[in-house]
Amino acid sequence: MPKSSKKRKEKVADFSRAKLKLGKGRKLPTNAVDTSFKARSIALPTQSITVENDNNLPVTKRKQSFNDIRSLMRHYNAGMRKDAILSTRELLEDYPEILNTSITSLFSACVRLIGDEDAGVRRALLSLFAWLLPRISRNDLTPHIPVLLLFTTSAQTHIFPEIRIDAVRFLDLFLDVVPEAVVDGWNGSSPGHGKRVLDGYLGILSAGTKFGDQEIAQATSSATVVLSPQSRLVVLRSLSRFLSHGVYPISDGSSSNHSPNTIALPTWYMQPSFRSPPFYEEHAYIFRRAREAKNMLWTAQPEFESLDEDFVYDPAAVLASSATVATFDDVPDFVMEANEPSGSSSTTLLLIRLSRTLYPILTAALLDCAPVVFSFNENSPETDLLLLTAALKIARTLYSVILHRNSGDSDLATCCQELTTLLGYLTGYFPFRPAHPEVETAFQDLNVIFCELTSLVVLVSTQTSTSDDHHRNPRFSRTKVPPVPAIANVKLNVRADLVSSYVIRLLRGEGEPSAQLPRPVSPMVYVALLPTIWALLNQVTAPSTRGETTASSSVLSATLDHALRVTSSSSVKRLTVEFVSRLLLLEKERGYGGRFNPRIAGEDRRFQEWVLHLPKVLWESSADNLATSEIIVRVLLCLLQRGSFVIQHEHVSSLASRLIPFFLIKHSTRGQLSGPFNKIPTSMPHIRRLILDLCATILGDRMRGGERDEELYEAVCTAVEGTAEANCWIRLTEAMRPS
Structure with missing residues (x-):
């Protein structure tokens, strides 16, 4: 029975059609042949037989190109x-x-x-x-x-x-x-x-x-x-x-990491003391003239194609600019443009707004870090010290430009008040003394920056008191500095006294009481101190009584002592020579109207001592430091030509005798030896001729006084014999002879 039922089902299955379901494909027959095939591909290019390996391709240790x-x-x-x-x-x-x-x-x-x-x-x-x-x-x-x-x-x-x-x-x-x-x-x-x-x-x-x-x-x-x-x-x-x-x-695409021998002496702090920017530029350019000028040798038939003098008429330059006719109504505008300081007014306004924006941040940094840094705790964090230094550097950058350019009454008063408030947070800690010697340099930087910021406020107050003086031309004073209140003026004087005491101690090499040995003044520190020294020299102080010395005279005395004490081999010697030279040249500088005057400063003897020590510095550093030698020769030449008070008639003979070893040395056993003049490279002819010009000026001054200095003349003649400067020396001596 079951067997017959199974057979019936098989018969029905042979004649029945399979019912397809949705989404299902038709089944392949059981006797279908699969004709598809698969192939393996090489995945790594380095294993391909069709690509040649480049053994010269640069790769790492992991064979990565x-x-x-x-x-x-x-x-x-x-x-x-x-x-x-x-x-x-x-x-x-x-x-x-x-x-x-x-x-x-x-x-x-x-x-x-x-x-x-x-x-x-x-x-x-x-x-x-x-x-x-x-x-x-x-x-x-x-x-x-x-x-x-x-x-x-x-x-x-x-x-x-x-x-x-x-x-x-x-x-x-x-x-x-x-x-x-x-x-x-x-x-x-x-x-x-x-x-x-x-x-x-x-x-x-x-x-x-x-x-x-x-x-x-x-x-x-x-x-x-x-x-x-x-x-x-x-x-x-x-x-x-x-x-x-x-x-x-x-400038000149140089980096900010200057070597000590190439640091330029800043003079921007002197600009407000001149009646107009052209007068200031004339003074600032005096020691840069030879370095920027071109040297040309005289020839009987010059090549005119090589001449590019400024006085040669250039019609293209004239026709390139649009021709405009000026009237008398435009004169005030021209005066304003001539007195416009360097930099656009838009930049100054941007710095003013930036200072107001950063003022809360700088205030917070000073209030947060100052108590921790100056707590005499040896374990004080270094982060707070660096943070305080960065905040003060930002303030120095912003306010030095703003207060120097004097953009307006209200702006100047606001910025001056902001800076005074920032300095007030640190006055109680000044001078800043380190708790351990590892941070002594950082604390010295803080002290110098504080002195710079204080000098800015002192310079502004000095301009306030000198704006109506007889030696200031009122037409060049576009901006009147707002007067300083009496209480603020007293605080400023107290702060200036603290700064002057620190500067004097630093220049004299006394150092901090906790330091075992005084730290010498580096070129960077000396350059940073110059605005402070200038502000203290021009500070308005009450007249001294009973023989008391004022702060300005004490600072000047310390500055001259430091300039005399620094050795010729020191990297700061060139800076001291140039700064003191600029102070002396202010006596008869055209357009100068500042309070400081070297003639009435009361340091005539120290100034004369400094001038007479310059031939020694010239002898010691002539070949090793040509920049210092050039500055020395230029300042002596300018002082002689201008008739400065520091070089009297008796000083001329002393200078002549001290310049003789520079050309010729008379040794007791070795006889005559050439001086440092012959060590100056012949590739620097302007320095060699400048020295000859100085000697000719000295000899001419002696001849006009009825005296002759044969020893200096013979020494120079021996030194220049057989050199390219021999004919130049003959022409100079002939021109200096009195007619």
Whole structure:
């Protein structure tokens, strides 16, 4: 029975059609043949028999080429991106020639990692840039700076605070190599990235980046982030460097790391004491004239194509400018333009608004860090000391320009009051004394900056009292400085007395009471002290009674003592010679109207002693330091030609006798020896001829007095015999003979 039922079902199945279901394909028959096939492909290019291996291709120890590393920089894994950055340095160290051909592709791959969300990747990129950027020439790096700054400024506005702080660290690296490109356009004068960089700084500090019509800062950051002391230190130090490079651009493409022998003497603090900028420029240019002038030798038939003198008529230059006719109504405008200080007024207004924006931040930094730094606690954190230094440097950069340019009554009064308030927070701690010797240099920098800021306020008060003096021309005084209140004036005098005491002690080498040995004044410290010394020399003080010396006379005495005490081999000697020389030349300087006058300063004997010691310095440093020698010869020549009070008739003979060993030395056993004059290179003919001009001037002065100095004349003749200056010396002596 079951068997028959099974057979019936099989018969029915043979003649029945299978019911298809929705979405199911038709089943293949059981006897269908599968004609499909599969093939294996080689996945690794290095195993392909169709590609030839290049054994000369630069690779790392992991056999990674430059293209492989570039592709790994876009990997989704942060560890792979970090390893790619490390492999980049390894490859460039082993094969530096790759950088010449792959610099564009390298920066294209690296810029996207500036705002990477992984901290390890950003640290690795910072380390790579710190190693790589100094090794690239400025010409090769400059075209890539806009792209680098574009991604860096974008990272400054990132949502994560730690990425913003690392973006500031990248800016520090760029400021080290190409500072002019980073600050370009910071004041809106050019279409650079500087304005975006400045806005990024202020955005990180939550200080606001927009300035309205009322010149009030408007906050733009919607989320205020409280920075840690370390992060705030990174931002303020970078902002200080940025403002310093923007306000005081570096000339001639040189870096800011000057050697002690090439530091230039600043003279900007003297400009308000002159009646107009042309008079100041004439005084400032006196020691730079030979270095910037061109030397040309006289020939009977000169080549006119090589002449490029300023007095030669150039019709193209005349016709290039549009012809305008001026009337008497335009004279006041011309006077205002002639008296306009360096820098545009828009830059000064921007600095004023920036100082008002940063004033709360600077105040908070001083109030937070000063009690900790000056607590005489040996375990005080270094971060607070560096943070306080950065805040004071920012204040120095901003207020030195604002108070120096005198933009307006209300602006000057407000900025002066702000600076006075900031100094008031630190006056109780001054002079700043370190708790341990490791931070002595940092504390000296703080003391010097405090002295600079105090000198700015003193200079403003000095201009207030001298604005109506008889020696000041009122038509050149566009801006009247607001008067200082009596109470504020008393506080200012107290603060100035503290500063003068510190400066005198520093110049005399007394040092701090806790220091075992006094620290000599370095060139950087001396240059930083010059505005303070000038402000104290011009300070308005009450007349002394009972033989008491004023602060200005004490500072002048300490300055001259220091200038005499510094040895000729010291790196600060050239700076002392130039500064004291400028003080002496102010006696008969055209257009000078300051309070300080060397003739009535009461230091005639010290000035004369300083002048008579210059031939010794010239003998000791003539061949080793030509810049110092040139300044010495120029100042002696100017003082003789102007008839200064420090060189009387008896001093001329003393100078003549002291200059003889410079040309000829008479030794007891070795006979006559050539002096340092012959050691001056023949490639510097203007210095050699300048010295001959000085000797001819001295001999001419002696001849006009009825005296002759045959010994100096014979020494010079022996020194120049057979040299290119022999004919020059003959013509000079003939011209100096009285007719």
